[in-house]
Amino acid sequence: MSTPVLDVRGLAYAYPDGHQALFGVDLHVHRGERVALLGPNGAGKTTLVLHLNGILAAGAGTVAVSGLPVAKEHLQEIRRRVGVVFQDPDDQLFLGSVRADVAFGPHNLGLRGAELDARVMTALEQVGMAEHVDRPPHHLSFGQRRRVAVATVLAMQPEVLVLDEPSSNLDPASRRELADILRSLDVTVLMVTHDMPYALELCERSVILHDGTIVADGSTRDLLTDDALMARHRLELPYGFDPRTVGPAPGRAPAPAAPAGPTG
Amino acid sequence: MGAGHGHRLHFHGHSALHRAAAHHKVLALLGFMLVVVATPRGWWWAYLAEGVLLGGVVLASRVPLGFLARRMVVETPVLVFAALLPLIAHGERVDVLGLSLSRSGLEGAALLLVKATFGVVAGLTLAATTEPQALLAGLARLRLPHQLVQIAAFMVRYLDVVTDEMRRMRVAREARGFTARDPRHWGVLARSVGALFIRSYERGERVHLAMLARGYDGRIPLDLDRPQAPAVAPRGHGHAHGHAHEHAAAPVPALLTAPAEHA
Numbered sequence: 461m462s463t464p465v466l467d468v469r470g471l472a473y474a475y476p477d478g479h480q481a482l483f484g485v486d487l488h489v490h491r492g493e494r495v496a497l498l499g500p501n502g503a504g505k506t507t508l509v510l511h512l513n514g515i516l517a518a519g520a521g522t523v524a525v526s527g528l529p530v531a532k533e534h535l536q537e538i539r540r541r542v543g544v545v546f547q548d549p550d551d552q553l554f555l556g557s558v559r560a561d562v563a564f565g566p567h568n569l570g571l572r573g574a575e576l577d578a579r580v581m582t583a584l585e586q587v588g589m590a591e592h593v594d595r596p597p598h599h600l601s602f603g604q605r606r607r608v609a610v611a612t613v614l615a616m617q618p619e620v621l622v623l624d625e626p627s628s629n630l631d632p633a634s635r636r637e638l639a640d641i642l643r644s645l646d647v648t649v650l651m652v653t654h655d656m657p658y659a660l661e662l663c664e665r666s667v668i669l670h671d672g673t674i675v676a677d678g679s680t681r682d683l684l685t686d687d688a689l690m691a692r693h694r695l696e697l698p699y700g701f702d703p704r705t706v707g708p709a710p711g712r713a714p715a716p717a718a719p720a721g722p723t724g
Numbered sequence: 725m726g727a728g729h730g731h732r733l734h735f736h737g738h739s740a741l742h743r744a745a746a747h748h749k750v751l752a753l754l755g756f757m758l759v760v761v762a763t764p765r766g767w768w769w770a771y772l773a774e775g776v777l778l779g780g781v782v783l784a785s786r787v788p789l790g791f792l793a794r795r796m797v798v799e800t801p802v803l804v805f806a807a808l809l810p811l812i813a814h815g816e817r818v819d820v821l822g823l824s825l826s827r828s829g830l831e832g833a834a835l836l837l838v839k840a841t842f843g844v845v846a847g848l849t850l851a852a853t854t855e856p857q858a859l860l861a862g863l864a865r866l867r868l869p870h871q872l873v874q875i876a877a878f879m880v881r882y883l884d885v886v887t888d889e890m891r892r893m894r895v896a897r898e899a900r901g902f903t904a905r906d907p908r909h910w911g912v913l914a915r916s917v918g919a920l921f922i923r924s925y926e927r928g929e930r931v932h933l934a935m936l937a938r939g940y941d942g943r944i945p946l947d948l949d950r951p952q953a954p955a956v957a958p959r960g961h962g963h964a965h966g967h968a969h970e971h972a973a974a975p976v977p978a979l980l981t982a983p984a985e986h987a
Contacts, residue, residue, distance in 0.1 A: 510933070513937055515933055515936055536939055539937060539938065539939045540939060543938075544937040546933070550882075550885050551930040551931050551933075551934045552934045554878065554931050554935070555949075556856075556877060556949060557857070559949055560949045563948040563952070564935075568938060568939035568940055568941060569939055572952060574952065574953035577951045577952050577953050594949075596881075598884050598885070613937075613938070616938065
């Protein structure tokens, strides 16, 4: 098999205050996969995410992105390859206009001039926000800000998109629009979420992180229907939602900007 | 959630004053205020001239007077102090309505009032006719140290976010039956301010993380607000008001809030 996009081996980490969040995490994500990272609050999901682009440095174990180990000397390249979309778009959009915010990442990668403009517009078109390019982020709706936050990372053309709670605080229409966008992208996705229907809809594969270790890894449908497993790890399905009665997840939607890509 | 369009101090318009370059307006304001402050006591004709000039500028800006008047409440503390001056100043006394007042105090109060009012009106007029982003660009053009412009930019960006947070905290207090009516309640308010500071500080850290995640390496990108290629299609969608020099800001997120006390 090809080199995994994300290759996490034996990752352990304790915060400076002594609290240990990760106890030997092993995780592989391959090109084109969309993987949901499930787990109760405090399981270490965010800590794991912060290791993927080198914001936290592994206490033990290794992280590699497409074969490149996450280490100080190539942090810049790692951060190009791993695009993290944080939960609160107000944290991600800190400049005065949508254009400036989307340009920030590629500018840090050294892009200038027409090339930078093209990156910005392409990324905004991918999330359907091109017409808002000159608006200040705080004038956008929450759902629009979340989409621009995704664009800020897409503009860096990452190899893997890491989303922290992408559906949180979205109204149902914005939630569905974001799902359509994520499906249309030809990019590997790791999605941290508590939203089980969203995981089932978007990700064929899920992993469960609990108490700092990966306790399950398999098809999302299998994991969500394993009641004992779910209960053991403080995971629950929303009322009335039964994965057994849900039809197959929709495939990649035909994208306006991105060609349909390979899966698996 | 969500903020209104434009800033609360800004009044959307297309007057000559709205179109004037921000750095010219800043310089004009600075020059005007220096002259006002330096005008000696007793030169009443000079004050009259300054007042006429300012009035003319306000009228030219076509900002409704009521809009400015409502925002002049910031002057209240100065008014209180001016009202006290005639009572507490020494020197020759005059009787007004049975009160023995100090003549120099009266004069001082009048001067203070005139200068403060000129300053507030001039400042509000600048704010009403200049978009915050354009103002930041103007300050950068005037070679204000870059870090200060960045901090101001962060403040503009996060002002609504922080005020909204403050409003939610107040609503949450009131929903539990708390209203701050007398000084005994100030302790609770102080703790709220402390909590707001901590929250804003933590947001600063999260913003910093998000910047790092996109490859921020300490360099400050300039002018990302406009297309980078030399000649491209015109901008001007939506609510950009065609300021050619809107300005991009970057780091020091931890400094985005005003200094506040520690809880």
